[in-house]
Amino acid sequence: MNSTRNNVGSGSPLEPEIGFSRAVRKGSHVAVAGTAPLADGGGTVGVGDVYAQTVRCLDIAEAALTAAGASLDDVVRTRVMLTDVTRWKEAAKAHGERFAAVRPVTTFVEVSRFIDPDWLVEIEVDAVTDEPGARPAG
Numbered sequence: 001m002n003s004t005r006n007n008v009g010s011g012s013p014l015e016p017e018i019g020f021s022r023a024v025r026k027g028s029h030v031a032v033a034g035t036a037p038l039a040d041g042g043g044t045v046g047v048g049d050v051y052a053q054t055v056r057c058l059d060i061a062e063a064a065l066t067a068a069g070a071s072l073d074d075v076v077r078t079r080v081m082l083t084d085v086t087r088w089k090e091a092a093k094a095h096g097e098r099f100a101a102v103r104p105v106t107t108f109v110e111v112s113r114f115i116d117p118d119w120l121v122e123i124e125v126d127a128v129t130d131e132p133g134a135r136p137a138g
Contacts, residue, residue, distance in 0.1 A: 008067045010060060012038060014115075023064035028132035030070045032061045032125035034081065036114060044118040050087045054080070054094035057123040062098070065127055072098055074127035078106040081122045085110035091121055 009015050010022035023032045037045045037053035038060065046052025062072055078099070080091050088108045095106065114122060 006068060008064050010064055013042075022060070023068045025068040025070070028129045030065060030068045030074070030125075030127040030129065032064045032123075032127075034079075034122040034124050035061045035064075036116065036119045036122050044116060047118045048120075050082070050084075050090035050120050051094050053119065053121045054091040054123070055097075057121060058094060058098050061123055061125045065125065070127045070129050073102055074129045075099065075102055075104045075125055076128050077126040078104050079124040080106065080108045081111045081114075081124075082108065083111060083113055083120050087120070 004026075006025040007021040008023040008025070012022065015021065020033055022035070023030055035057045037056040039045045039056075044053070045056040065071060065074070078095065080088075080095060082088060082091060085108060091108065099106075111122075
């Protein structure tokens with residue numbers, strides 16, 4: 001049985017340039033791409049502030065999940081990438097505020113840098129819904 005594929009965009013100018021979707025839903029599985037702390041209209045939210053950037057990444061990821069017909073309760077894995085892993089507790093605070101009850105598996109890793117030097121964190125999210133045929137929101 002083939003599942004319908006649903007690509008979800010977030011309006012990032014990088015999506016068409018790179019050729020990616022913010023999220024993809026295939027059946028009951030939803031994958032959210034590495035999500036940076038982009039401000040509405042461009043720029044970076046919370047320059048220098050890991051916590052604020054993590055909150056913004058999670059806001060964008062949550063909106064993508066919703067657009068794909070999923071929610072934070074469906075999240076099974078997160079990956080938190082930081083340019084300075086010694087600041088992991090700042091990211092963990094924001095992560096815990098969203099996922100304390102859900103408790104997905106998660107990994108914190110250090111990376112050398114991101115596309116924009118102001119980005120201190122990016123987050124990837126994987127979710128599995130209970131309904132493989134659920135219709136995306138919108």
